[in-house]
Amino acid sequence: MEAEAEADVGAAARLAERYSAINGEWEERLRSDVADRDRALFVAKVNEEVIGYSRLHRFVPAEGSPADSAPAGWYLGGLVVATEWRRRGAGEALTRARIAWVAERATEVWYYANAGNRASLALHAALGFEEVTREFTVVGVSFEGGVGVLCRAVLQGPSKVAPLGM
Ligand SMILES: CC(C)(COP(=O)(O)OP(=O)(O)OC[C@H]1O[C@@H](n2cnc3c(N)ncnc32)[C@H](O)[C@@H]1OP(=O)(O)O)[C@@H](O)C(=O)NCCC(=O)NCCS
DSSP states (O other): OOHHHHHHHHHHHHHHHHHOSSOSOHHHHHHHHHHOTTEEEEEEEETTEEEEEEEEEEEOOOTTOOTTBOOSEEEEEEEEEOGGGTTSSHHHHHHHHHHHHHHTTOSEEEEEEETTOHHHHHHHHHTTOEEEESOOBOTTOOOGGGOEEEEEEEOOSOSOOOOOOO
16 A cells, blocks of 8 residues: 555544544554455545545345345445534545446445434435335444435446447
8 A cells, every 4th residue: 555545544544433433443444445356445635634534345245144134236334524524525525436436336336324314315315325225234233223224326337438449
């Protein structure tokens, strides 16, 4: 990993430690997002300062998962913007970038959130996500208040169409 990327991962990990409900090992977790082909990490910067990050991963239900398991696919997850930088478009930019990344690889993209997270649901709805169900399971994931919303966006086809040679 290049020095700049290394520093960005560290800064994203500090944001995660500050805002995430999940404790510990953030630097290691985010470092593996960068190294793993089935995961990705994005950062938003203002004047070289990392003010937000977002993650995505390819999900495959574990063997023996319940029948209502969320389906296999690319999932956006782990979107955080520092409080003092919210409502200035960083969350949207981080989400647009991830959608574009997935669009190079698949025709749909998934995401889930707590039903009470109005900010997240509004942000994703504005970018084309539609609710699929509230009756689903992801092994190891629980939602505060007990209700999660599984959403999907259908992606357009290839963004690049090469002209035929003359
Ligand atoms: C959710 C979050 C990432 C949004 O980041 P942000 O940079 O403030 O979002 P943006 O400025 O790009 O907002 C884009 C749109 O999302 C919606 N939105 C964002 N924050 C909102 C809020 N507090 N209430 C309602 N809608 C909101 C709006 O539609 C907004 O567009 P507008 O500002 O033109 O009205 C941020 O609030 C955050 O880090 N929250 C804590 C972590 C979290 O809940 N992450 C999502 C987990 S699924």
